[in-house]
Amino acid sequence: MSTDLCRLALAVLQPGFEGTTAPDWLRRALGDGLGGAVLFARNLPSDTLVPQLRAENPDVIVAVDEEGGVVTRLEAHTGSSFPGNRALGVVDDVDLTERVAHQIGRLLAAADVTLDYAPSVDVNANPENPVIGVRSFGPTPDLVARHSAAYVRGLQAAGVAACAKHFPGHGDTITDSHLALPTVHADVDTLRARDLPPFRAAIAAGVRAVMCGHLLVPALDPDQPATLSRTVLTGLLRGELGFDGLLVTDAIEMKAVAARHSLGEIAVRALAAGVDAVCIGITDERGLHELRDAVVAAVRSGALPEERLAEAAGRVQSLAEWYGKQSRPAAAFEPGVGLEAARAALTTSGTATLVSAPVVVEVNTRLNQAVDSTAPTGLTAALDARLPGTTRVAMAPESGLPELDRNRPLVLVVHDSARHAWVRERIAQAVQARPDVIVVDTGIAAPAPAATFVSTHGISRASAEAAAEWLTTTREASG
Structure with missing residues (x-):
């Protein structure tokens, strides 16, 4: 049981790391069942990195934040070839949004990336928002919903999984969750009318993953951030919205949650709340082992049901299997679509x-x-x-x-x-x-x-x- 439990615990982790080659500890962990890894600009560009990861675990979920616009990893040193969401929302041509997302998907597919932590489907309802802003398609739910669905369709048509974020909506905040815990003060009716429609649209479009945000939403759960709230993640997202794909956290070292709990405690609580994959923006061998051991200890103590952990690991494997079945042509499809969209915006x-x-x-x-x-x-x-x-x-x-x-x-x-x-x-x-x-x-x-x-x-x-x-x-x- 010990070996199987350790493999289950590793399967639900998605760590970031330093360097443009896979460190030895990461390779060993992949061989032991590590389910994912997240890439940042510090890791790229590298033609050998992803093959190194897949050599140890062919089913590894290789994830990256490639939103286009200001948030880009593959093109961080040159600037993105594609305008971001706000520009696409200004143009308000859903076919163009789908074409841009498809081209981003082809760029990622050529790099053998499984999962794109995009699009941001937050409604930028608060003009003072310091972290969403131009990452949102706009300030109204209808606009954001239709472009969110188009983005999901375009990206996944290229064979790369999309990830709608940051559930249940980071748009009406004045705090950056990297630095502190934001609070969304809206009532339930406002949340349902404003923040949830884009997630519903993304789910209807078949989005393969959703990322939860480190947000306190008192109208839904007055005590726990969404990342740690079973009411928000299992009750609302799974139950009411009917999402059955991969649910991943935002990076757990962000101060919004890391100021409240140890990383191991965050991982355990998130998994218990309904999360399937835990993203750690940067770690090392010791940090990864501490997370693994915290999850194993929680199962053994009864704090985290083994069935819940197995369910989470199963969803990770399901996404890997979906990716393996996709057709991903490497040739460029519309190399000029980014400039076309930027001109129109x-x-x-x-x-x-x-x-x-x-x-x-x-x-x-x-x-x-x-x-x-x-x-x-x-x-x-x-x-x-x-x-x-x-x-x-x-x-x-x-x-x-x-x-x-x-x-x-x-x-x-x-x-x-x-x-x-x-x-x-x-x-x-x-x-x-x-x-x-x-x-x-x-x-x-x-x-x-x-x-x-x-x-x-x-x-x-x-x-x-x-x-x-x-x-x-x-x-x-x-x-």
């Missing part, structure tokens, strides 16, 4: 055209910890490809506008001006100092006083290329 005003190399001042809004990238917005590089000699100046949030060559065009790049009063102040200062400044907002934008304004509705290489193309194309004044 641009919101623009004004007629200024760049004909000489500008100075690009990027106001470095601090992005949330889900963004696994140090790459800037990419607009400087995109403009430099068209106007050689373009230069970039990084501007810290606490800094004022630097002294610049007044003989060169000025482009001010900001993020989420609708959310940050200080960003709006920087824009106003720039317009006062340089009335000819061109303002580009890469997030959720407020109306800008600039004569020429561009909103990309997200950060991606595709969005930067679309903006650079528009800014360097001659236009005639209207009227």
Whole structure:
């Protein structure tokens, strides 16, 4: 029983790790039955890593956060080839969303990835939300629901499992769950009308996985975060919504839950609540063994029924079997669909055209910890490809506008001006100092006083290329 129980415990764990090759401890664990592994930018790109994992366990669930837009792993060093959800919601063409998701799926399929922790189906109902924002398709449930379903269809048609997140909805929060426990204060009727429809739509579209969020929702469970709540996960998601696929946690080292319990206790409580796979963003051999041993001890003490653990391991295996049956052509299908979507998403005003190399001042809004990238917005590089000699100046949030060559065009790049009063102040200062400044907002934008304004509705290489193309194309004044 001991060996079988250890294998069951390992089967439900999805650890992250350091390095672009599989460490020896991870290989040993895979041979002993470890069910999954999650990849981050620190692990990629690597042509040998996934084959190393599958050599030890052909059925391993290889998972990755590849949302497109600002949250990308495979393209973290260059910026994503695809705009994110907010841009797709602005376009509001479900066929285009499905095509983008399908192309993302083909990119992942070529890398032999089983599970994409995407899409985010949260309704971004609170404009002050620090962690969802442009990762959401938008602020209304109908819009988010139809694009969530389209994204699931497109991704899974490429043979990669989709994962709707963050159940029961992270959109109406003002706290980043990486840092503390967010609370959703809405009543049950609001939750049902606003936050649950996108999950219902994703489930109806056949989504293979759902990720629960580290959220306290008092209207559903006043005592436990959703990750640890049987009422939320088994009662609502399994019972009422009828979801029978893989239920995975957000990373359990996030402070929303890790500040309350040890990682082993979180894993046990989550499994007891109805979770099937426990994601650990980063660990080592000792940490993995501690998690395994905590699960085994809980079964032996009766705190976690062995039948519940076996059910969870069975759902992990079911997803692996589904993946093994998929047809995944490696050739690119629509290599230009990302740029097409980014162009369609641009919101623009004004007629200024760049004909000489500008100075690009990027106001470095601090992005949330889900963004696994140090790459800037990419607009400087995109403009430099068209106007050689373009230069970039990084501007810290606490800094004022630097002294610049007044003989060169000025482009001010900001993020989420609708959310940050200080960003709006920087824009106003720039317009006062340089009335000819061109303002580009890469997030959720407020109306800008600039004569020429561009909103990309997200950060991606595709969005930067679309903006650079528009800014360097001659236009005639209207009227």
